[in-house]
Amino acid sequence: MAAMSVERPSVCPLDCPDTCSLTVTVEDDRVVGIRGSHANPYTDGVLCAKVPQEYPAFVHGAGRLRTPLRRVGDRGEGRFEPITWSQALDLIHARFTAVIAAHGPGAILPLNYAGPHGMLAGGSMDLRFFHKLGASLLDRRPLCGGIRTEAWVGTFGPVPGIRPEQVADARLIVVWGNNVTWSNLHLMPWINRARKAGARLVVVDPRRTVIARRADLHLALRPGTDVVLAWAVAAELERRGGIDRAFVGRHVEGVDEFMALARRFSSADAARICGVDRGDVETLAEWYHTLAPAAISVGNGLERNQNGGSGIRAIFALPALAGKFGVPGGGLVNGASFAFPKTPGRLARPDLVPAGTRTLNIIDVGRHLLDASLAPPIKAVFIYNHNPVVVHPDANRLRRGLARDDLFVVGADVVMTDSMKYADVVLPAASHFEHADLYPAYGQHWLQRAEPVIPPQNEALPNTEIFRRLAARFGFTDPVFRASDAELMDDALDPDDPRLAGVRPSRLPTERALAMTVEGEDAILFKNVFPKTPSGRVELASAYLERKYDARLPSWRPVESRYSLTLISPASDRRITSTFGGLHVADGIPPLEMHPDDARARGLRDGVRVRVWNDLGEIHLPLRVSDAVPRGVVATLKGAWLATSDNGQTVSALCPAHHADISEGACFNDARVEVAAT
Numbered sequence: 001m002a003a004m005s006v007e008r009p010s011v012c013p014l015d016c017p018d019t020c021s022l023t024v025t026v027e028d029d030r031v032v033g034i035r036g037s038h039a040n041p042y043t044d045g046v047l048c049a050k051v052p053q054e055y056p057a058f059v060h061g062a063g064r065l066r067t068p069l070r071r072v073g074d075r076g077e078g079r080f081e082p083i084t085w086s087q088a089l090d091l092i093h094a095r096f097t098a099v100i101a102a103h104g105p106g107a108i109l110p111l112n113y114a115g116p117h118g119m120l121a122g123g124s125m126d127l128r129f130f131h132k133l134g135a136s137l138l139d140r141r142p143l144c145g146g147i148r149t150e151a152w153v154g155t156f157g158p159v160p161g162i163r164p165e166q167v168a169d170a171r172l173i174v175v176w177g178n179n180v181t182w183s184n185l186h187l188m189p190w191i192n193r194a195r196k197a198g199a200r201l202v203v204v205d206p207r208r209t210v211i212a213r214r215a216d217l218h219l220a221l222r223p224g225t226d227v228v229l230a231w232a233v234a235a236e237l238e239r240r241g242g243i244d245r246a247f248v249g250r251h252v253e254g255v256d257e258f259m260a261l262a263r264r265f266s267s268a269d270a271a272r273i274c275g276v277d278r279g280d281v282e283t284l285a286e287w288y289h290t291l292a293p294a295a296i297s298v299g300n301g302l303e304r305n306q307n308g309g310s311g312i313r314a315i316f317a318l319p320a321l322a323g324k325f326g327v328p329g330g331g332l333v334n335g336a337s338f339a340f341p342k343t344p345g346r347l348a349r350p351d352l353v354p355a356g357t358r359t360l361n362i363i364d365v366g367r368h369l370l371d372a373s374l375a376p377p378i379k380a381v382f383i384y385n386h387n388p389v390v391v392h393p394d395a396n397r398l399r400r401g402l403a404r405d406d407l408f409v410v411g412a413d414v415v416m417t418d419s420m421k422y423a424d425v426v427l428p429a430a431s432h433f434e435h436a437d438l439y440p441a442y443g444q445h446w447l448q449r450a451e452p453v454i455p456p457q458n459e460a461l462p463n464t465e466i467f468r469r470l471a472a473r474f475g476f477t478d479p480v481f482r483a484s485d486a487e488l489m490d491d492a493l494d495p496d497d498p499r500l501a502g503v504r505p506s507r508l509p510t511e512r513a514l515a516m517t518v519e520g521e522d523a524i525l526f527k528n529v530f531p532k533t534p535s536g537r538v539e540l541a542s543a544y545l546e547r548k549y550d551a552r553l554p555s556w557r558p559v560e561s562r563y564s565l566t567l568i569s570p571a572s573d574r575r576i577t578s579t580f581g582g583l584h585v586a587d588g589i590p591p592l593e594m595h596p597d598d599a600r601a602r603g604l605r606d607g608v609r610v611r612v613w614n615d616l617g618e619i620h621l622p623l624r625v626s627d628a629v630p631r632g633v634v635a636t637l638k639g640a641w642l643a644t645s646d647n648g649q650t651v652s653a654l655c656p657a658h659h660a661d662i663s664e665g666a667c668f669n670d671a672r673v674e675v676a677a678t
């Protein structure tokens, strides 16, 4: 008899700004097809290629974790034996209890990130459990996105910018450090719509990406020099009479201090420092001065360097200086996560955290694991929603830390990743198709909810249930540890927020997304949304960032290194960071792109295998000679798994783990390397 086929609504949970609505075809409790649905008008039936191609194999393929496991081989080797859930919980309870008795609960560290973006899987019962346990807190924002968010909050406060759909109304669109066609796909139709109506498109990106090829103007600047370019544009605006004096007088703090910094850089200075044409700097300034509405979309690529916060802040200053806010299509496509009525205090229950509990920065975990003087030392790690072995900067150091004999490592994931191979106990997590969740977004303003489309596979459990069971095993009897998924949803969002129109979050329809508006209208800064900074104005000189990071104003300093090439590692079109990487091992490691002049200087030809190294590690890649990267810059895609590599190292091994100017954020693109034939 033919299997019965049904279609069910769902949502893509991956670490992507778009958060597409899905229609999932299910046969015999198996996902057999995925296509875009129109439930979310922004994504409107269109998906990237990654999800329909990869997700069924991710959920049902050979790599899927089906039972709890106990390690029987060496760390990283990947040899395990199946155990029962009861045995797994007992093991974790026994080892965590011993660690707490010897060193206190702070010696336990949850090492979680943003694999799934649902509010329940991403941070709900898990955080309640670790908070009650008294485990060290992890600041995970510095790994990605935290710099941009802090720059936004410091400049405008926790308010939403314009919806991406408003780009259709713009006459000038500046896409700055955002590979839209791979990583923000659904912005593209709105850009196209605007261009059909005559809008100009400027792309600022070191690489000549697909959207850069289509742009009216592409500035292929050197990584880490964005702040200089934005300062020079601000100074050019001033020279051209492009500062809106009335607007800045009423609404902007710190203009004189900011402009004193900006005036130090002429368009010629910016051209020399950033490696772009002087005329292009002036064209950008001229267009930004004369064209309105003007929308700027800032991606995450430009934050990943020691000047990252400064670069983003200087870009955020441009619409304030030029008075571009207050109209549809004007301002900044940013701050979407502040469009949703989230209630993290009720969901994660930070009130359960014991006084004095320390917080560790996620990008410092490798250093802390090897720090004999850390008090208390880290004696147990729980890795979930994360593949740190592949994605952390200075990945070799992290691996040395995770390989410590005296460290107890627990892992939970949907599939057997490189990081799970370091765990003593591995727990099989349900994919998002197997549990209910709520999905706000960080790149658009539509709220979505999903029910499971298939039951948990084999012995897999949703994250919420894993941590409910752990809480019970540890004797946490408070009702907050027995909350159902529906109750967690009702804790995740403010049920009294007028945008929910009286519908409880757990009852939101799954067939259509809900627009996050301001009293029924699109959010537009300086029309119906106003800065929530300490001064109530746009703060180019930020009291918030001064207090937190001693960074009242943007700044710039070049990276000093004895290695001459800048290595950048942007996102892949095959993976979401490292998710789905296990399905692409046979593809091999991504190539290294190098400018023809740099290849010639090293006697390298297209297609040869090269070694790329610095003091932190060495990787071996096929060379692609291409003028899609500027001189002095080499690029390879992030997130490949260790099995793609002939020496067990991937690009993150070469990325330094120092901190950016704000948010103590990661500086992947500060990697400096040399390249030679193998």
Ligand code: SF4
Binding pocket: 012, 013, 014, 016, 017, 018, 019, 020, 047, 048, 049, 050, 051, 185, 576
């Ligand atoms: S990864 Fe992004 S673009 Fe692709 S389906 Fe998911 S949300 Fe949509």
